[in-house]
Amino acid sequence: MKHCSSCGSLVIEKIPDGDNRHRWVCDQCNTVHYQNPRIVVGCVPELDGKVLLCRRSIEPRYGYWTVPAGFMELGETMEQGAARETLEEACAEVRIGHLFASVDVVAAGQVHLFFTASLLGDFGVGNESLETALFSEQEIPWAEIAFRSGTFALEKFFEDAGANNGVHMHQVIWKGRQ
Amino acid sequence: MKHCSSCGSLVIEKIPDGDNRHRWVCDQCNTVHYQNPRIVVGCVPELDGKVLLCRRSIEPRYGYWTVPAGFMELGETMEQGAARETLEEACAEVRIGHLFASVDVVAAGQVHLFFTASLLGDFGVGNESLETALFSEQEIPWAEIAFRSGTFALEKFFEDAGANNGVHMHQVIWKGRQ
Numbered sequence: 001m002k003h004c005s006s007c008g009s010l011v012i013e014k015i016p017d018g019d020n021r022h023r024w025v026c027d028q029c030n031t032v033h034y035q036n037p038r039i040v041v042g043c044v045p046e047l048d049g050k051v052l053l054c055r056r057s058i059e060p061r062y063g064y065w066t067v068p069a070g071f072m073e074l075g076e077t078m079e080q081g082a083a084r085e086t087l088e089e090a091c092a093e094v095r096i097g098h099l100f101a102s103v104d105v106v107a108a109g110q111v112h113l114f115f116t117a118s119l120l121g122d123f124g125v126g127n128e129s130l131e132t133a134l135f136s137e138q139e140i141p142w143a144e145i146a147f148r149s150g151t152f153a154l155e156k157f158f159e160d161a162g163a164n165n166g167v168h169m170h171q172v173i174w175k176g177r178q
Numbered sequence: 179m180k181h182c183s184s185c186g187s188l189v190i191e192k193i194p195d196g197d198n199r200h201r202w203v204c205d206q207c208n209t210v211h212y213q214n215p216r217i218v219v220g221c222v223p224e225l226d227g228k229v230l231l232c233r234r235s236i237e238p239r240y241g242y243w244t245v246p247a248g249f250m251e252l253g254e255t256m257e258q259g260a261a262r263e264t265l266e267e268a269c270a271e272v273r274i275g276h277l278f279a280s281v282d283v284v285a286a287g288q289v290h291l292f293f294t295a296s297l298l299g300d301f302g303v304g305n306e307s308l309e310t311a312l313f314s315e316q317e318i319p320w321a322e323i324a325f326r327s328g329t330f331a332l333e334k335f336f337e338d339a340g341a342n343n344g345v346h347m348h349q350v351i352w353k354g355r356q
Contacts, residue, residue, distance in 0.1 A: 001183045001184075002183065002184060002185070002186070003181055003182065003183050003184070003185065003186035004181060004183070005179045005180065005181050005182070005183045005189075005211070006179075006180060006181070007180070007181065008180070008181035008186045008187075008188075009186075010186075011183075018305070020266075021251070033183070034249070035252055036216045036217065036249055036250060036251065036252065037217055037250050037251075037252060038214045039214065039215055039217060039289060071212070071214055072214060072215050072289075073199070073214065073215075074213055074214065074215060074287045075284060076284065077282035077284060077349055078280065078282060078289060078347075079347070088198075098344050098345065098347075099277075099280060099344070099345040099347070100344075102256065102277060104255035104256060106252075106253060106254065106255060109252045111217060111250075111256060127196075164343075164344040165342075165344075166276050166277070166278075166342040166343070166344050166345070167276065167277040167344070167345055169256075169257070169276075169277070171255055
């Protein structure tokens with residue numbers, strides 16, 4: 001951040017009055033520009049014991065497989081976001097179940113939150129996917145999963161075997177890969 | 179948003195290539211300025227069946243009671259954020275337990291996430307609080323709780339009675355009050 005998004009002046013990094021950490025601040029119009037983590041919402045759409053995965057047609061991790069997931073948008077709930085991402089990436093309608101996995105990706109400033117889901121009908125291939133397919137636990141291409149948060153979610157999904165055991169918490173530490 | 183935070187030019191609202199919704203975009207440097215919901219993390223610190231609440235010394239809801247909670251910061255996990263807020267607002271150390279409540283506040287662009295917690299020692303009064311105190315379920319000033327997400331979290335906390343029943347989901351619709 002270089003400029004104030006309100007007035008266009010150059011911002012400086014300082015601790016605002018009453019705060020305890022450095023922020024981008026505009027000394028011209030006194031706006032404090034807070035920056036906070038973003039939420040990635042996803043789900044594991046299930047049908048007859050198999051789960052729906054998407055092979056990515058976009059970077060990062062082009063060509064790798066992922067559960068349907070993406071940045072939560074303003075104007076929607078977490079469940080709505082997870083369902084929207086599934087519609088966009090796999091042209092599939094789902095009924096969202098319960099929240100079962102949470103992954104902090106601190107280096108990226110992200111929290112990834114995963115729901116169980118029931119696949120309600122057919123599925124297809126969205127713009128951000130090369131292909132989509134249903135996999136049993138044994139069929140999942142574990143070495144080709146795009147993100148470690150997705151691997152964690154899939155592992156816990158099958159461990160839970162349909163039960164709601166609360167939210168499995170995890171932290172991904174970046175060491176050269178996501 | 180009026181100006182590009184990268185180059186200071188005026189931004190316009192348009193649908194970027196490959197996207198499907200309006201964003202603030204800079205046509206000078208081609209930066210897309212995404213805006214996403216923010217996470218509020220909180221916890222219910224418990225000691226001997228009583229929970230620690232803080233009476234707010236800041237707006238919004240000055241003078242009303244709240245569970246320790248606040249905006250998650252970059253550089254921390256959700257649990258670290260919930261513990262930090264408790265330290266700041268109630269000068270109290272906690273051991274974070276499990277995630278048990280999630281509240282979408284769509285009109286505010288916020289998701290509020292609440293953990294159980296064990297109060298580990300003494301507590302005090304932080305800068306953002308007028309006073310702090312322990313309350314049994316019967317003693318809680320239900321009519322003076324600052325935010326409906328906090329009321330929901332407290333209700334579900336006592337309903338769960340220590341068990342991990344997964345995450346209770348809720349949505350707050352704004353109709354003149356938070």
